Amino acid sequence: MHFFPHLPENEIKILKELNVQNINELFSDISSQNINPELKIPEGMSELEVDRLLSSKALKNNISNVLSFAGAGIYPHYVPSVIDEISGRGEYYTAYTPYQPEVSQGTLQTIYEFQSYICALTGLDVANASMYDGATALAEACLLALANKKGKKIILSAGVHPEYKKVIQTYLSCTDAEIEEVGLNEHGTTDISKLKTILDKDTAAVVISNPNFFGNIENEYNEFLNLKNEFGFIFIGSVNPVAQFVLKNSKHYGFDVVTGEGQPLGMYQSFGGPCLGFFAASSKYARKMPGRIVGLTTDADGKDCFVLTLQAREQHIRRDKATSNICSNQALCASRATMYMSLLGKTGMQNLAAVNLKKSRRLLSILEKYGFKKVFSAEFFNEFTVSHNQAEDIYNKLLQKDIVLGVKLSDFHGGSYNDKLLVCCTENFLDEDFERLEKSLKEVIK
């Protein structure tokens, strides 16, 4: 099945008009030894056959009976039906970047609303139209710090997602940045006294995650704010957007830049992609930020309208002096997040947060009943770390019953974490799910 509508007579007519004998003449600049190579790709199929083929691939995943408590950056939230429906409109998903604002007000206003929501939940003045994911957004925040501070030191809390740290390392590998890590204290949050010992005038940025990778809430916001005021580094927070409706934000922590992973806002897990990176900053960095920004203006008739603005910073104008190389971002995902937050409203987001808090504590109490212990004393949002001397064995046995009890921390932090699991729970779990978990734990733990 193909999508080029010309009939043979159309082709002939055009070739004749072009005064060309056959189609290969149009490719005559390609050397004869290279032209028309053999491809090994299989022959084409009908739509019906492709539909069947892809269904069979999806079936090979074998997840129809899976009950998963895995989080670690991508969360199993419920996606309201309205979102698929509206973001599935061709006018949204088959449009391109809004270079011609006169015919792109749909995308532009939606993104302006997205930016506004991100500013609301982060407590900062300006947000961009999205970035690839939470990790690259965080990496670009570090690059912003390096470009705007004299210092070269970037201090990462050990609580930052390990994969995010790897992405930061790659992004910063061709700069002269020095990355240092500060460990966690016995509560499971950033060790502030250790942080004080490595902070100096050469520090460009300090990066924490809130909640952090282990699920713990970094609650010492006053301490952080004081350090930020004293040393003047750029303070970067990588946050969970749902948790931000409960936890204190940049106004208390003193974050200059807040980034994060927006997948919880109306996106499926989808094997980790597409994601939705968000990036917000205080107004003094508006012209230093990466990414597209939609602004409000008026048109020739004085009507309010939206347009891509501050484009002079971007790659198509500034080229090698651009703030970033980003061109396409995750616009459709940002649109989904906007619809999600409109549907829920502030009260709905707070309710969502409250239900997440409640259900994750129900999960914890079930696990504690079966010998699991909460590892850290810090408070958590909807994800926490537990240990059990048979953790690995229990995990594997539950897996055979299609229950995924979170993620094994040993996969990230090595052997000393063999007995620890990181588990999450969202609003998307009902009584029957908890009952099934309990029943299986009973069977598996003798």
Place this chain on the structure above:
Amino acid sequence: MNSDKKMIFQKTSKNTFLFENIDSEKTINEILGNDIINENIPDFPDVPENEVVRHYLKLSQLNFSVDNGFYPLGSCTMKYNPKINERVAVNPGFLNTHPYFDEKHTQGNLELMYELGEYLKDITGMDAVTLQPVAGAHGEMTGLHIIRKYHEKKGNTHKNIIIMPDSAHGTNPASAALAGFKVVEIPSDEHGCIDIEKLEKVVDENTAGFMVTNPNTLGLYDRNIMKISEIFHKVDAVLYYDGANLNAIMGKVKPGDMGFDIVHMNLHKTFSTPHGGGGPGSGPVTVKKRLAEYLPVPVVEKKEHNYFLNFDKPDSIGRIHSYYGNFQVLVKAYSYIRMLGREGLKKSSEMAVLNANFMAARLKEHYYLPYDRICMHEFVLSAKKIKKDTGVSAMDIAKRLLDYGYHAPTMYFPLIVEEALMIEPTETETVENLEKFCDVLIKIKQECYDNHELLHQAPVSTPIRRTDDVKAARQPKFNFFNDFNND
């Protein structure tokens, strides 16, 4: 704001969408205590579902999209997005997989990714692949990091210059700078191709690589590409192929055979995955064997009938995405490639090139075609003479096209053509559509001479008129909660 209730934040609340009927504040207070709670999020309404639908539906109707009509945006390959792609990609068997699931729950995903990787290698004539980059620019950055690592490993850290033509897309120098390279641009010759003489003078032992697309951003195939690749390989520079224009050559020639070492592709261009208003896209990178060890981790590998993620690559450049790339976009590209098959892909490129030449031949009598030779899948017109004669610019012409129900072509790119209009019809348009568009462009040209004021005022029939970009940049308003303080 001068239109009533236009923003979603100004609508009324319904207070009904709750996940659970509990007292949220009380629950939060009880669980976390007062000290943690965030009090300074501004209010915004929970809009009734039907109002959400109406708001965003109405907004969508203000957009022009490929589903609406012809979208000849040069260098963006706005081909039709088959709906079967959309259907297969929302299979819950794909959507509900978590990236950290055990292998037993990801075999379908990994098999799809593995096969897609094989197809992309085949099309580009390369030996190894990564599907991790999520956009073209992201793929560029990945490729440049690989170039850097390659030279580092050989102890050639003095190689820090990337050469590219002056017609390169803006992401090229931006990506090169982001990867820590210096950029040197070389001019094109009078045929619109790389000036070999000038090139030979510039290439030396500090040259790390060459970034180019072929056909280039003028839509012209550079027949000297083999010679060019020799010049660079002689100094062990790495050749990078920007795959934005791959739609011209699928099944006609492989970048690997042209001499390239690294290729990035744009699945949201060549492989029909939708543009989404600006993403999500996907920018896989394929490389020749000697660069394979530097690819980002993890790579998808196969052992007998089992697929797995291989993280054991000590010389990898590291990670450039938190997971494995835009998986859902990969599914759509896979579906497209299976539907078209090898003959369909080849014919797509042939038809794309045929259509572009058809239009260029019709339009060159009326507009100036600076490089008057056979083009590939796109061509660049110049409104230079029209501007001189009538004062009407490429921008005015582009805006007038909107009045006729078309999306404008790419304007003012590449930078080396004055008053440029880059047109890429793609293979999915009928002859009637192409003829109609040419007729309209010719009519507009006449309007330039007969009634140039109309062009300056255009567009007049779109939802809004031309925007005040200066005001937007001088008095930036990008956050409702700051911009509408008093409402």
Place this chain on the structure above:
Amino acid sequence: MAGVLYTKTHEWVKVKGDVATIGLTDYAQGELGDIVFVEMPEVGTELSTGDSVGTIESVKTVSDYYSPVTGEIVEVNDNLEDAPETINEDPSGEGWIYRVKLEDKDELEDLMDESDYKQYLKKLQEEEE
């Protein structure tokens, strides 16, 4: 030294005593188009000749502006923060950008006077055609 002096990068310099006032020429503002933002240096910054002082942003471009002299910045034109268009409207008067306490007055000899600058502009315009 009397009269206004000019640089090849289209800055003008007016000297009074040992303080130089610096701005962009009319040609520069025309090339940039509507200016939307001026990145201002901080008072107290030490500059050397040729240093990039900051950037000037229009809708379609961002350009660096360079210091024609060596010295310490003693004053900046704060009005440009809210009204960057002043550079378009009155580039050689109200559109001044910053003032430097000159360290080495001899440097001024390297700059062009008005007639040399006019010649230079003429040559540039001929090259464009």
